[in-house]
Amino acid sequence: PAKPFQTKLVLLGEAAVGKSSVVLRFVSNEFAENKEPTIGAAFLTQKCRLEDKVIKFEIWDTAGQERFHSLAPMYYRNAQASAVIYDVTKASSFEKAKSWVKELQRQANPNIIIALVGNKIDLLTSEAGVESASESNPASSEDAEEDDEDDEGTATATTGAAGASGETLRAVAKEEAKAYAEENELLFFETSAKTGDGVIEVFTEIAKKINPQ
Ligand code: GTP
Ligand code: MG
Numbered sequence: 001p002a003k004p005f006q007t008k009l010v011l012l013g014e015a016a017v018g019k020s021s022v023v024l025r026f027v028s029n030e031f032a033e034n035k036e037p038t039i040g041a042a043f044l045t046q047k048c049r050l051e052d053k054v055i056k057f058e059i060w061d062t063a064g065q066e067r068f069h070s071l072a073p074m075y076y077r078n079a080q081a082s083a084v085i086y087d088v089t090k091a092s093s094f095e096k097a098k099s100w101v102k103e104l105q106r107q108a109n110p111n112i113i114i115a116l117v118g119n120k121i122d123l124l125t126s127e128a129g130v131e132s133a134s135e136s137n138p139a140s141s142e143d144a145e146e147d148d149e150d151d152e153g154t155a156t157a158t159t160g161a162a163g164a165s166g167e168t169l170r171a172v173a174k175e176e177a178k179a180y181a182e183e184n185e186l187l188f189f190e191t192s193a194k195t196g197d198g199v200i201e202v203f204t205e206i207a208k209k210i211n212p213q
Helices: 019-028 066-076 091-107 174-183 199-209
Strands: 005-012 041-049 054-062 081-087 113-119 187-190
Touching (some): 005 019, 005 066, 005 091, 005 199, 019 041, 019 054, 019 081, 019 113, 019 199, 041 066, 041 199, 054 066, 054 199, 066 091, 081 199, 113 174, 113 199, 174 187
Parallel strands (some): 005 054, 005 081, 081 113
Antiparallel strands (some): 041 054
């Protein structure tokens, strides 16, 4: 039973990709459907027990909204590890993740362990995607026929690559993200904070790479 080794870990990524949700899953094994945006940053701790050591993560969950960007260096400055998160259904969030990786490579501890994490894989109802994207859409036909004036668009107000049937298509190819991670020597994971898929692995694999001394 070794003494826990404390490790500072920072979470970065575009707003609403699920940073707080991934931490909540890891720390409490819970999920909140309508989690409010983080203001500034939140601090949480959780231990990770490996065969030969115990790592106590001190987690800074930063706010993804652009107005908080300038605070980030305070949180990654002394971090031994970082998880940079994007949303697999939102291409812009992957671009943002890459810019965080660049910033960390330039400005953070040169030995920082970085994990690239594609979250929300539960939204990918079918990996093949296209073949079932033209199903009919009984669920969202609440717009009555009587007022057909100027509300076009309301029935099709889906976001990103979501189809009319509620199917959500992958916007970031797993192979592309994985290749980018390999080129940049990052750990790579896909997760769902909602179902819990892959979340523990992110922290366990980071913990394995931490060398207590
Ligand atoms: P900021 O704090 O603003 O930077 O956002 P965040 O990255 O912390 O995102 P947050 O965890 O608040 O999640 C944003 C929304 O996405 C919430 O409504 C979550 O319920 C939802 N969400 C997070 N993770 C998942 C997931 O794995 N699957 C699904 N379906 N929804 C998720
Ligand atoms: Mg948050």
